[in-house]
Amino acid sequence: MKSEVKLSMRPNVSVKHYKATSAVFVYLVIIILTSAGYLLVIKLNLSHVALRFGLDIITTVNCILDPFVYVLWFKECRMEMLKMLSVCLPYVPSLERRIENMRKDIFHMT
Numbered sequence: 001m002k003s004e005v006k007l008s009m010r011p012n013v014s015v016k017h018y019k020a021t022s023a024v025f026v027y028l029v030i031i032i033l034t035s036a037g038y039l040l041v042i043k044l045n046l047s048h049v050a051l052r053f054g055l056d057i058i059t060t061v062n063c064i065l066d067p068f069v070y071v072l073w074f075k076e077c078r079m080e081m082l083k084m085l086s087v088c089l090p091y092v093p094s095l096e097r098r099i100e101n102m103r104k105d106i107f108h109m110t
Contacts, residue, residue: 023073075106
């Protein structure tokens with residue numbers, strides 16, 4: 001017996017559930033902190049090795065923080081992050097239920 005999947009035609013509401021202003025604010029804070037870090041490292045007149053090391057650290061921290069903005073903004077990204085977490089924690093059944101509920105909500109499946 002085939003299970004039926006009903007798709008609804010309601011508009012995409014993934015952004016409506018979370019305030020866009022908070023995501024933009026977090027993004028601006030990350031950009032400001034990154035820029036301030038770059039300016040600080042450049043103005044300290046460090047040696048070439050220390051300058052390169054400082055810039056690499058700031059760039060790495062920025063690359064780690066950027067995905068959090070997308071997780072705040074898109075429910076699809078949050079679901080994918082939960083899927084990655086469920087691979088690390090396979091014995092948490094509530095996580096699997098939450099992922100399944102998010103999948104149904106995001107893709108409007110009933």
